[in-house]
Amino acid sequence: MEQPYSLSVSSAQAGQATPKYGSYSLARRFLATIVLTLLSLAASAQHPAAGTASIRGTVVDSVSGQRLPGVGIRLEGQAAGTASDALGAFRLDKLPAGTYTVRATALGYRSPAATVTLVAGATQTVSLHLAPVALSLREVTVSQPRDPNQSLATITQIDRVLRPLNSAQDLLPLVPGLFIAQHAGGGKAEQIFIRGFDVDHGTDFNVSVDGLPVNMVSHAHGQGYADFHFTIPETVEALNVYKGPYTARFGDFATAGAGEFSTKTSLTHSQAKLELGQFDTRRALLMLDLLPDGKHLLSQHTESAYLAAEYSFTNSYFDAKQDFKRFNGLAKYTGLLSERTSLMVLGSHFTSNWDASGQVPERAIRDGHISRFGSIDPSEGGRTNRTNATATLTTTLPHDAVLRQQAYFVNYNFNLYSNFTFFLENPVEGDEIRQNEHRNIYGYTGTYERDTQLGSRKLHSVLGVGTRLDDVDVALSRTVNRAVRDTIVSGHVYEQNLNAYLDETLPLTDHLTLNAALRVDYFRFNFQEQNDPAQSGKAGKGRVSPKLNLYYDLTPDVQFFARSGFGFHSNDARAVVQNPTANVLPRAIGYEVGSTFKPVPSLVVNTALWALHLQDELVYVGDGGFTESAGRTRRYGVDLSVRYQLSRTLFLDADLNYNHGRLVEAHPDSNRIPLAPTFTSIGGITYKQPSGFSASLRYRHLNDRPANEFNSVRARGYFLLDAVVSYTHRRFQMGASVENLLNVEWNQAQFDTQSRLPGEAPEGVSELHFTPGTPFFLKGNVSVFF
Template sequence: MSRQWSAEVAALALSLVGPAMAGGVPVELDPVTVRASQTLQSAAQSSTEGTVTAEQLAERPISRAGELLEFVPGLMVTQHSGEGKANQYFLRGFNLDHGTDFYAEVDGLPVNMRSHGHGQGYADINFIIPELIGSLSYRKGPYYADVGDFGAAGSANLRYLDELPRSRAEVSLGEYGYYSSLLAASPSVLDGKLLLGLQATRYQGPFQLEEDMKKFAGIARYNQGSATEGFTASLMAYHIDYTAPDQIPQRAVDGGQIDRLGFIDPSDGGTVGRYSGALEWRGLAERGNWRAQAYALKYRMQLYSNFTYFLDNPDDGDQFNQFDDRMVYGFSARRYWLLPTAIPADLSLGLQARYDDIAPVGLYKTRARERLATVREDQVREGSAGVFLSSTQKWTPWFRSQLGLRADAYSFEVDSDLAANSGRADDAILSPKLALVFGPWSRTQFYLNYGEGFHSNDARGVTTTVDPLDQTTPQDPVDALVKARGGEIGVSSAIVPGLSIAASLWQLHFDSELVYVGDAGANEPSGASRRRGVELSLYYALSDWLALDADYAYARARLDSEDGDRIPNSIGSVYGLGLTVPDIRGWSGGLRLRYLGGGPLIEDNSVRSRATSVVNAQVGYRYRQRYSAKLQVLNLFDSRDHDITYYYESRLPGEPADGVADTHFHPVEPRALRLTLGLEL
């Protein structure tokens, strides 16, 4: 590699140096020398993106794996059912359900499931081993050419560690029957490192209905070479079995029929299995580098839920079974060039392809997990291919731009048990992107962003022409791909010593909104929606041993509808506040406040949820770098708030046949202590 090529690489790297992260807030770094053998990463193109390290992930107390995503400023994670179900996500005025407009991937493997048995874009990250995650990168808004389906509100990429400094064994014990063990090692094999991890967890839970959750997660990951030259091969396995104390009606608690930790249907719950294999290759090429990945994933879910109790079936109850059994195959490739132009510029060209073979995806009426009737059962084959281009131009020392264009094509094929709902469909969409970045001036940068994105709809909705319940009522198919348009003005600054801050004003428009229908436990498309808001994040090093981080987000969400313009479960205000002690002679600790504001539960805003506040804490001690102990206190002040609240009609025994409209909630779990003891060899 020539000296001229090395100089070009170093020059562009210096000109595009971007923000690092401190507690989830961008920090403008001083320039560093980058050798030609290293991968060039473009600087941040908005104020609402960043990367969190493994050390920062370990400092925050969490009660479940999904809460790692709360490192994304303004994102909150809740749960309305058992531990084996995907979490509920709230971001930028969205109740993202279980992931419809927030894209997630782990080591390059997609998490969101298309045409899923429970909900479109279902994103269940319970399969990860949090202690072995090496980094979390996030980006918000539809401004990134390499992010396609489900990424309009934001996206996150979790990556496992390439290696461990020492083998590790951990045992965790906690209240309410919590037991967990972790074994992990990183032996050298040939010229690379093998990461091996196995975690087993049991949890009975604090509810009157024991969850009896049994979870197993494992990873075998081999990495050889560097970030730009080499390859990675990985195998992941996950299985969980659980009973779910689901959401309950407020009137049953007020009337003394059940406790706030009680239940209605004791047989809700399910099982999930997820098994995957992936290969990634990396290499240098003329004036740049390339990366390619291929993967295969086996996924199977059985989910039993009963939201309306005895409304539709007074004798057997309204429990239903959602079943999903699929194989997912995918491939991605990306080529990066430094361009020989008068101004420093680069170019990225990428291809992403995915094919879901779902056989079957079904909805069944059940009683105590026994199937009584089939509502619908479908074989779905859904394929997609996306191509994107992205280029950064460094016009002056204080101004750069990034242009992007993405093209996606989808194919849907549904074989339904009702012939009228079978069919084929195709659709395609173009998504332009633009970012303008000004600065740095005094370690401060300003950002202007515009982008278009989309989410796909369930393949069954795309081909359905008849209501599957009565098999006669005509039903209009939904659009296959729904466009989103967003814009943002942002700033990030580290002008004050020890203080890093990021702020943004944003807006997002969707051509069609998904509205939650409680009595069906599903979502249906509605009119267009408009969201706008403000976000603020900061990180302040109060001293060498104490740091403060805070983030605040406000969103205004409106729906184009004659029945009311509020979007059910869209949350206005969200904030988090944390204190962290990274390490003082072996001691470390963290304290975190999570606040989820109230929001409308129906379109006319006549019923609203109340706010939820929870404080978690942890303290840890490490002795001679081999022995460790960590004590977590979850829900430190024993909050009795709601994890999530819905409003819809349900029926309990003895109530009117047409049911009672009421709020239904899942409570925050009561205060719990968990102790983890670790040994490194």
């Protein structure tokens, strides 16, 4: 019997960019053009012509009973198509009377077809039930009729099925070309690398889960801090990827791109899972379907609910035991309250605490002061927790418009103890610091989405509005063995973002689609320094970000695209109010050209040639309580993603990413962007049966790169192999995974840091400091389905 796979049918991509321009003239002209165009189009909008007919329908998962959004809908023999909306509904208008074959296409589902006979002036209703089946790349089409910006949709859908997930740290690397590095014992947010960026913990990559923002503004450790560990890997159903600043839905931090994760709406079965591994590693997972019939009818409308919880513990591979503990809990309800209204309610809680060995200097290992897995200050570590609550109400309005409203609340607490310079500042007690904060986030997003018939074309419009308020108590202190000695910065941050955007997609011909959008953001900053009122203040700043994208579908298997857009990333509130000359919302401008195509039925290729300019590359240094500015930067590169199905059960995949970046205003001898990768690649071979044995051998490669502007210190690259095997039965699953199969010595996080060890000169030594990467690491797991 085949094991059913629940797979979301939406995913995404985009490109990247940034500028040095401060003028609003271009944005104003762009806005005026869009407004005038919309008024003209609205005035010319026509009702369905007399003598034509329409098809209405819904798309439903035949196993779970859930409606499926974003499914491609086509009429055989017709070039144009549409997609199901947020409630799984679709409509095809202005069709001549006659007989048609309606087909839905969704990766991981059998493509059903329905024959419909239309009578002039009438509307025919059809329901398409999609049955989950084994993955087949032959069924893939590369065009995305509802959101053409999702040109990576097919790639990420394939990866979500094929790539194994062993922990929350495996989720972000599902983004093609994205690498992570951990450097604080597994409890701190990872360092992210993508498109020639070391984006620290999220300065230039926007992350969200079920509409909840992950990036933290004005965070104690760094601007854009994105701790993704509150997500349980087994609950993730879909990933939408947008590279670059080309999509109006994303504002702050979405310069290099954005990743939207969605958790499952329902479970196909309940599950209990146990994992055991080296280094005292253990993990327990429980997922309970609260409506075990798989489909519950409330007034003939589907609803689902489930609980998920995990507990993890490890002492890790360092000499000093890490005593790492993490708990995650999630409850989610999704239901159709009526034919026109759905409700999603989600609550979750995450808590973690750990000890860390931190980054170590190469000389300490070379001189025998410590081993490769030793530490200089074993009192490093931290604790953090996050509680989320959100509700989303989606309603179909008259004229087939869709109104989606989401409100959310986040409570977040963070304490981190670090020592990067050891005894440079305080040769007796050491340089340990504590970064801590207590944060509440209040937010709302609303979108109004509608298709308007313009002659034979259909204009897809999305109007969005939103606000987010961060209310934060934040502090930076000097500590000794985690005991506070004195406070460097302490105060209250009040930061609010108000935003709105208009996004228009219009098929100009049967093959050419135009997407134009405009986003407006306004930020209010308020920082009240507890000990020094002179460092307190208020500020406000707005930003207008136009986007313009073109897509040409040569065939259902070949799409070309050209994208461009403005974006930005925000500065830390403390830096904004303390420095009147600070760059508050430095611009980004990006553009790219590329294609997603299938040269043969079982081969999917995505490629893009891109460029991105930043007006000012800012990094808030939480370790010192100040912002560093690298000035203007320029990047360009080439992305290539390949997914190939060799047989019914054997798959190959590879991502290759070349990036070139420079500091624009620096001398050629000192214009390197520290830690920016120039070449990365990830891929592997996977054997996968729908039910039974599966195995995957995967590689990761990150090249050597400059660790400072002068290229005098180099961060070391690596090539690693990982392996995963599993056997799946209707009632249970058994598996094992190995990280670093060849037991390579490699470095994760790496920095050129000036530090001082006991007995060294007062000025210390500047050299490469690093966190050692995972050695050979074996884990086994067993799951029971019920």
